[in-house]
Amino acid sequence: MSDMDEMDDGSGIVKKFMFLNRKAPHGTVYALEGLEVVLITAAFDQDVSMVFTDDGVYQLLKGIDTKGIEVKDFSKTYRALEGYDIEKLYVDQKSMDARGLTEEDLIVDVTVLSVDEMANLMAEQDVVISF
């Protein structure tokens, strides 16, 4: 972490960053490489929210086992986010319902938002990066 702590850009500006995850893990690289950006952003002391909608909610499932497909299991990393002061994790209620999922199925504690709440959260962001 010591290297990353020095990555503050020195401007003193704090913006609202939202990382919007709409894709399932493993079928494409976006979930993994998106997570890498979030971890780096943590070092810049910005106001970070991580949002999971549509198939993005599948990233947070408990019980992921990637041994059989021989790729890295990064799902545990979501649990480590708290250690990076990334504490605002939101999931979309409608996306959960449409996939038969509840909070009990997820590997981390999240805040579940309605579509309207999610829309408002999105609208107040300075920077939205979607993967």
Added chain:
Amino acid sequence: MQFGILINEGPYTHQASDSAFLFARTAIEKGHTVPRVFFYHDGVNNSNRLATPPQDDRNISARWSKLAAEHGVDLVVCVAAAQRRGITDDVLAPGFRISGLGQLVEMGIQYDRLVTFGD
């Protein structure tokens, strides 16, 4: 106004890099600045100078290089994504450089807008 641009897909397979290029060129023509373009995911492949498209097609990496030379656009290729895909300093087209993801975050902090092009 300062625009940062993020490109998440490689050349030719997806339209992302073409759309981003036309956006960047137009923004500059209109008097805005594009201080940096960041290449992530398969977008790192846009930096490969070894690509040799047919004569009657656009040369995507070459036109990014030209835009960088003429307008001082910083073309940054993500190091982690580049290493995964075999993009090293040896294959970089002029104007591209390899650096960390922090350069992307800085764009979000420092510029007026960040526009993403991907799949």
Added chain:
Amino acid sequence: MLHIVNKSATERGALESCLAMATKGSAVLLIEDAVYAVTNGSAAAAKIQAAAADLKIYALGPDLAARGMAGRVLDGVNVVDYGGFVDLVAEHNSCQSWL
């Protein structure tokens, strides 16, 4: 906020997700394969026209033309060129691409 959608509405759910979460008064710009949605007879036409009551809907002209769709744009949709795309990004406080 400016929402940018680039995927065909008959292939992906990006447009539908975007329209559900775009707040009243915000702008939606369709580029690349997303432009098919704003043409007469498309599967998404009714959704686009309903959304146009609360949102400003734009489509990128060069992408429509490249797909043979320049003459088939739905009423109420604003066609812009790349200059218009740049203006839309500049005019809105933030933008988001629904990848």
